Amino acid sequence: MLIVDIQDDYPLIGIVVPFLLILIYIAISSVFLPPILIVALLSVIAAYLATPIGRWIIPVAIVAGLPWWYAGVTIFLLDLAGALFMAWNFEYLFAIPKIGPYMRQLIVDVEYLIKENPWMRRFTSATLLLYVTLPIQGAGTLMGSVIGRLIGMDSWKVFWIMVAGSAIGSCGMALGADTLRIFLIGNIATGITILLISLFSAFFAYLSYRALRRRRL
Template identity: 60%
Template sequence: METAIRDEYEIIRVILPFILLLIYIAVSSLLLPPVLFVALLSIVITYIISPIGRWIIPMAIALGFPWWYAGLTIWLLDILGALFMAWNFGYLFSLPRLGPIMERVIQRIEDILSTHPWLERFTEAALLLYLTLPIQGAGALMGSVIGRFLGIDPWRVFTIIVIGSLVGSFGMALGSDALRLLLIGNIVLGIAIILLLAGIMFAGYLSFRAIRRRRL
């Protein structure tokens, strides 16, 4: 009897985050125009299966979503992902298709920690910073695995992800909307800012590659 109750509880822990996501999608279908609802589905799927991270927020705003709705959607996805990971982290490696994916994620985390040793020194503060900044792939999955590698309690990791995603998602959404308004009001200035940001990102990428080559 106790085993049956435990098995049911474990099943609930697996499916509950997906049920909550379906509820959010169902409510959104009642609130959004059909075109935006289809766009919402594509945003949700893309965020879940791709490493694009929060950079999908500017895309959502460009498609016509209010900044707060775009930020809320990504924040909710991170909350549900963190909840799923907090409950089911240990079971993921035994799943037929997800197990190999988790092993690749673990390998990527090991590469990140070897490249950024400061993550091990600052633990919780570094994890919060990592989840707040618009770093590609920084989300519930990567944050949960990094937190476990650092030995942080699962529910503290969950809290850090919730706070970091709240600041990062809404901050990026608000900044993207401000940039959109700037582009509308002054196209030349807006394009100049975009080019400047692109140049900074490209310079950072080149610096990162140079540092990695020196270490190799």
């Protein structure tokens, strides 16, 4: 593949391009979105990259005012950049300052996940696609890419699986969340109940994630 040859000749491209895609997307968005939605967009991007909330940030983005399709495209683009970064740099990540320790911890997490769920070793392309598509805790393109590489899949095969899974999962969740929002507008009591349950579930999931991380350290 030409893209692989270019990255091999100029290794820095593999690091710069994924981040450049995100910056270009933000710059283009700043032209078309009002300032309040730019703030919402930046908050969504920061929350998605810095927390384990995953695609569950999409309903939050829609509530914050972003159109459902924009919320879905935003998360898809972040996943695309992450998958591209992993495809180009997986073997070199451990030598990058600050990123290396994170990657080593991610490998430990994946190995622990596979150890606790031996059936993952029998992952095929279809099951890996399903794993990335569903809004499972931790089932993003970074985790999916590591699982795919650890079970022996080709890096670019894993990349396209990540892209397809994210496209289906992100757009599907965005459309579903917007449909639910429209329904709940006319059912305020039901909406408040579901919102409280969702917030409690997200908080409990975050506490469980922190407890699990501490137990592994």
